[in-house]
Amino acid sequence: MVIKNAEFIVSVADPGKLPDLGVPEIAFAGKSNVGKSSFINFLTGNGKLARTSGDPGRTRLVNYFGVNGKSLVFVDLPGYGFAKVAKSEKAKWGNMIDGYLTGSKNLVNVFVLLDVRHEPTSDDKMLLNFLYHYNIPFTVIATKCDKLSRAQLTKRRAEIANAIGVGTGNVFLISSLKKTGKEDILARIDALTEAWSADRTEE
């Protein structure tokens, strides 16, 4: 697919009030600061669409972005695992993430972002277990690949795949900074949205 345009739709603070837009949603999840919002901006070619920051914990709400005339929606989720956030605040974010993942009527896939340099954290594993448990399909995307050499990337890709129990080919490598890895992701989105449309026409 080609992303021609993207626009902000809505921010949601209450997981009980998720909009039902009737089009497929792809959610971006991962540790705080891993590069979720930056990746949305990279994919859509709009550097100012989702707010990014060097301070972890930038995205605090569930943010909906419409792609190509709102025929597809990207959902930017708050990051987890940010140590400096108060416990009460953490619980609130956790509820928003869980609430979104179990409550959205249109979620087709969760893009789980992991920093290519680090081992998946216990929070990452918790998210993946949650997705398995609720049978929610996901795609693993390793971010910030500009930080490593080609040889290191090959090694880290295999290590990440091994740590979470998927095949190496199922770990996508991207860099929002260097703008690499986009084509494979767009092809993946094509496959996901086609499957969604096919399911709909069967009903």
Ligand SMILES: Nc1nc2c(ncn2[C@@H]2O[C@H](COP(=O)(O)OP(=O)(O)OP(=O)(O)O)[C@@H](O)[C@H]2O)c(=O)[nH]1
């Ligand atoms: N080197 C490098 N830095 C990146 C890349 N993607 C994002 N960053 C930086 O990482 C920091 C966090 O990026 P965000 O996109 O705000 O991360 P986030 O996952 O949305 O963070 P929260 O909203 O706090 O959960 C920013 O300083 C970005 O510039 C990348 O591909 N390469």
Ligand SMILES: [Mg+2]
């Ligand atoms: Mg963010």
